Amino acid sequence: MNPLLFELPLALVAALSGALAVTSARRAAWIALVLMATAAALLEFRPSDSLSPALLLRLTAIFGATLYALPPGLLAWRALAHDLQPRRLLATLTEHPVVAVSAVAGLILGTIPLALPIEGSSVLLRGAGVALLLIGLPPLLTSRYVEATARAAVVTLSGALLLRASILGALDLFSSIAIAAGFVALLLIGAAVAGQLTKAEE
Amino acid sequence: MIEAQPLQTLTVIRALSPLLFALLSLIVLARADRFGESSGAHTRDGNAAVLLLLGSSVAALLAGSGYASTLNVGLITVDPSEPGRLLVTLGGAVFALIVAVGQGRRAGAMGQVALFGLALIDLALAIPIGLAPIVILLVGSASLSALAAGNREDAQRARAVFRDLRTVGVLLTVIVVAELLRSAIPLSATDPSYATTSSLTAGVALTLSLVLLGMIGAFPFHHRLVRIFESLPIVGSLMVGVWIPAALSLIIFNELSLLSSSVSEPIGGAVVAALFITGTVTLLFGGVSALLHDDVGEVLGFLAVGNAGWLALGAAAIILHPSAVGPLLVALPGALVISLFGLWRISIRRPYELTSLQERRGRARRTRALGVVLICAAVSQTAVPVREFFSGGFDIAGQSGSLLITVGALLGTGALAAAAIRLLLVGLAQESQDVHRTRKGKVLSPAAIWLMASAILISGVAAGFINIEAAASGLLRTDPVESAPQNSTP
Incomplete structure (x- = not known):
């Protein structure tokens, strides 16, 4: 398979869904997060003949933690179809032009070598990695909303892992397990703290 | 089979x-x-x-x-x-x-x-080696912080966990970048047009130091530590604020030592200077703030901040001298000293439901066992830095090469010792009305004897008067017969 045909759509999906994960609210944000994490994991582990245990672990961790962290009633079909209308998603992105521009700038910046020994590196992986870092880092440092911060942390960490994978390849098994646990912890703690703060404020 | x-x-x-x-x-x-x-x-x-x-x-x-x-x-x-x-x-x-x-x-x-x-x-x-050890500690810290906070509807606790979550989210990303730069070091010799070994080494030292400073709660990340001690239960505070950072500092000291010894020229940039300044400011800030505050949780948090100052100085010293043992000796005694203060805090929580130091005046005279615990804590707080200064830890301040840093570190240490002694003096002062009204504790009850004996043992170990480490090392030491590799040749 042509690597470009595999990597290009995934890099675009990762950057776009990463931007939506930190700018949207509720349903669209969670769906975008799952999409971003899946695209980033596929880019990072590049499944060719068979699925690697590390990829399966990453996807299981993200899907499981997201399902657990989702507020109840969020997956109602009618509401989901309403929130995921392309027109609404586009409107969300235009309301946050800085994030949209960060995504595009990240993809472009990724084409420039990092002055590291990157002979074997992939331009598209690096682009997606830089884009996710640029998208996730500002809300991770500044957001006042717990769940948005947790999602931004997942986006940023995925970006750093993509950047790493573009130069050094996928993680070893032990590190994969630790990072998968990290994704689960970020999402579950975010959901738990958000719930506690809401109750305390009520 | x-x-x-x-x-x-x-x-x-x-x-x-x-x-x-x-x-x-x-x-x-x-x-x-x-x-x-x-x-x-x-x-x-x-x-x-x-x-x-x-x-x-x-x-x-x-x-x-x-x-x-x-x-x-x-x-x-x-x-x-x-x-x-x-x-x-x-x-x-x-x-x-x-x-x-x-x-x-x-x-x-x-x-x-x-x-x-x-x-x-x-x-x-x-x-x-690799990403896993540090990631395990970072993720574990955030998870234990949430577990310790429980599901109580307490906004202050929830915010402390939120702050921890944000810190861990940032540091996870930083550690991935550190690993990326470190893995690129051996490759940097392949082509001179790429980043040099020196610049990559400085980058790794900087990112690792950032992770260390963020986790141990050194200045300017001290707020995290103070809020943890203020809002979380004492076991959670000690584990997340002191013990896990102590373990993390041992791993990062080891990484910095390997890094520094693998390059021929000194690590460039302002990394070492920044660590020395951060360590000194943290020591001074922790000591002076512990002297000025009245809330027991905050005072304990600032004592822990002071301890973080030692670890930051240790990181700087180990980059300069990779074979220095002093910095490695600071982590465990520091954790034990702060744990002893934690033991004192939890001991006085039950009889006196107060958080103000002044309102607890005379408590040490009222409940003698608690007085002994506090004396032990004050002794070890004073003895640990002195011991580290004049034995292996002398390198920490001495290696900075700057008189200002050395004087600042000594002043910070003095302030920390004074804060510990102040806790003791307030405890021995004239009893407050609240303390006077509480039941007098028995000195010779089994629980009080156990408490006092344990406090003396912990402070002895922390201050180095009792060498539990050596005894444990003897038991823990690898058996030379067992440890010989199977395929080794004589």
Whole structure:
């Protein structure tokens, strides 16, 4: 398979869904997060003949933690179809032009070598990695909303892992397990703290 | 093959003993309400947690860090280290005491926080290299912070966990970048048009130092530590604010030492200077703030901040002199000293439901055992820096090469010692009305004797007067016959 045909759509999906994960609210944000994490994991582990245990672990961790962290009633079909209308998603992105521009700038910046020994590196992986870092880092440092911060942390960490994978390849098994646990912890703690703060404020 | 099975099982038990005790607590504590009346379930939970902590401590001491405890499963190797086993051995005993003294409704849960924290420390220090050890500690810290906060609708606690979540989110990203830069160092010699070895080494030192400063709560990340001590229960505060950072600092010191010794020229940039300045400012800030504040939780938080200053100075010293042992000696005594203050805090929480120091005037005279605990804490707070200064730790301030840094570090140390002595003096002052109204504690009750004896032992170990480390090391030392590689040639 042509690597470009595999990597290009995934890099675009990762950057776009990463931007939506930190700018949207509720349903669209969670769906975008799952999409971003899946695209980033596929880019990072590049499944060719068979699925690697590390990829399966990453996807299981993200899907499981997201399902657990989702507020109840969020997956109602009618509401989901309403929130995921392309027109609404586009409107969300235009309301946050800085994030949209960060995504595009990240993809472009990724084409420039990092002055590291990157002979074997992939331009598209690096682009997606830089884009996710640029998208996730500002809300991770500044957001006042717990769940948005947790999602931004997942986006940023995925970006750093993509950047790493573009130069050094996928993680070893032990590190994969630790990072998968990290994704689960970020999402579950975010959901738990958000719930506690809401109750305390009520 | 059949004979190898029990041996493999024994190896698994030895390698993962702290983790097994932590997992056992999930089963034991879930079933505590089946034995006896439901009204005593919390007490039984607490007692079970204390026993498991003591069991974990003894098991870690007996299992040791020798070749027979090294577990190889496929590509995964778990090789318990001596510092890891020592932290579990001493930590298990210290936290068992704190949980036993604290009791209360959540004693069982606090015991579990301590058990899992110690298991994570042991596991992280048992993994040879790579991202995993630091990621385990970062993720473990955030998870234990949330577990310690519980599901109480307390906005202050929730915000402390939120702050921790944000810190861990940022530091996870930073550590991935650190690993990326470190892995690129050997490749940098291939083409001079790429980044140089020196610049990459400085980048790794900078990112690792950032992770260290963020986790230990050094200035300007001190707010995290103070809020943790102010809002979380004491077991959670000590585990997340002191013990896990101590383990992390051992890993990062080791990484910095390897990094620094692998390059011929000194690590460039302002990394070392920044670490020296940060360490000194943190020491001064922690000491002076602990002197000025009145809330017991905040005072304890600032004492922990002061301890973080020592670790930051240690990081700077180890970059300059990779073979220096002083910095490595700071982590464990520091954790023990702050734990002793934690023990004092939880001891005075029950008789005096007050958080103000001034309102607790004269408490040490009223309850003598608590006075002894506080004297021990003050002695070890004063003795630890002095001991580190004049033995292995002398390099920490001496190696900065700047008189200002040395004077600042000494002043900070003095302020920390003065803050500890102030706690003691307030305790011995004229009794306040609130303290006068409380029942006088018996000096010779079994609980008070146990408390005093334990406090003296902990302070002795922390200050280096009692060398538990050497005794434990003797037991933990690798058996030369067992540890010889199978295929080694004479």
